[in-house]
Amino acid sequence: AQSVTQLDSQVPVFEEAPVELRCNYSSSVSVYLFWYVQYPNQGLQLLLKYLSGSTLVESINGFEAEFNKSQTSFHLRKPSVHISDTAEYFCAVSGSGGYNKLIFGAGTRLAVHP
Amino acid sequence: DAEITQSPRHKITETGRQVTLACHQTWNHNNMFWYRQDLGHGLRLLHYSYGVQDTNKGEVSDGYSVSRSNTEDLPLTLESAASSQTSVYFCASSEGPGETQYFGPGTRLLVL
Numbered sequence: 434a435q436s437v438t439q440l441d442s443q444v445p446v447f448e449e450a451p452v453e454l455r456c457n458y459s460s461s462v463s464v465y466l467f468w469y470v471q472y473p474n475q476g477l478q479l480l481l482k483y484l485s486g487s488t489l490v491e492s493i494n495g496f497e498a499e500f501n502k503s504q505t506s507f508h509l510r511k512p513s514v515h516i517s518d519t520a521e522y523f524c525a526v527s528g529s530g531g532y533n534k535l536i537f538g539a540g541t542r543l544a545v546h547p
Numbered sequence: 548d549a550e551i552t553q554s555p556r557h558k559i560t561e562t563g564r565q566v567t568l569a570c571h572q573t574w575n576h577n578n579m580f581w582y583r584q585d586l587g588h589g590l591r592l593l594h595y596s597y598g599v600q601d602t603n604k605g606e607v608s609d610g611y612s613v614s615r616s617n618t619e620d621l622p623l624t625l626e627s628a629a630s631s632q633t634s635v636y637f638c639a640s641s642e643g644p645g646e647t648q649y650f651g652p653g654t655r656l657l658v659l
Contacts, residue, residue: 442587465645476637476650477590484645523589533578533644534605537589 435460435526439538447546448516454509454541456524466507467525467535468498477523483507484529494518519545549574553638553651561659566625568654570638578641579621580648581605581613583634590637596621628658 440455458464465484469477481492488500498509507524521542525535551572560566572579577598582590582605592605594613602613610632612624625632635655639648 437589439589469650476652477639477648478650479647482645482647527644529644533641533646533648534580534592534595535590535648536592536606537582539587539589 435462435464435528435536437524437526437536437538439524439541441541442539443542443544445544445546446514449513451512452510452514452518452543454522454524454543456507456509456538458505458507458524458526460505460526460528463529465527465529465533466498466500467527468492468496468507468509469523469525469537471521471523471540473520480509480522514543514545516545516547519543551638551640551649551651553636553654555654556652557655557657559657559659560628562628562630564628566628566656568623568625568636568638568656570621570623570651571619572638572640572649572651573619574640574642574649575618576640576642576649577618578643579615580639580641581611581621581623582637582639583607583632584637584653585634593623593636594621625656630658632656633658 467482468480483500491497524538554569580595581593596615638651641648
């Protein structure tokens with residue numbers, strides 16, 4: 434079985450500052466890792482994912498996450514945030530063995546202030 | 548464009564009533580999922596299906612059921628609604644392992 438812990442429920446930050454949203458997972462099997470974003474009153478959208486290969490993955494809007502197998506982490510970072518990045522961010526894990534049901538963390542609310 | 552839709556978007560019902568939430572996708576995905584979202588819990592998996600006539604229980608399935616008679620639809624039924632089932636419900640679909648799950652807009656359910 435897998436589980437996900439998002440270490441911060443809320444992260445306030447000023448515009449143009451860097452941010453890191455932390456995610457740790459546990460699993461007895463190889464995993465796929467995902468970050469989803471939810472804007473107010475909307476469904477979730479995929480931000481980025483790690484399947485295999487390079488441990489650093491990037492999104493089209495400047496976010497990046499690094500898979501660290503030894504620390505079982507998949508932290509999300511952005512060097513300079515915008516007001517429009519205000520949203521809830523969810524880390525998720527699935528087993529890589531042929532099924533893709535996702536286990537989600539509790540979410541981190543990122544609030545970007547001017 | 549392919550999409551995933553949910554209906555109704557908002558629903559108010561009374562304790563003990565049966566409620567069915569619809570989910571329809573035009574991606575032609577085999578995999579479909581139902582989640583509920585509650586503050587402090589993130590999204591929790593209710594039921595999922597890997598194809599027609601296939602259904603499986605998720606981590607919080609009690610009081611919920613699904614059926615899969617075709618590729619496009621996975622309706623979620625609350626057999627006897629309870630106040631604890633007041634929540635936002637999301638449907639999702641995907642092509643396979645490691646593939647993106649595409650989410651619907653959600654259904655906000657209030658059980659009085």
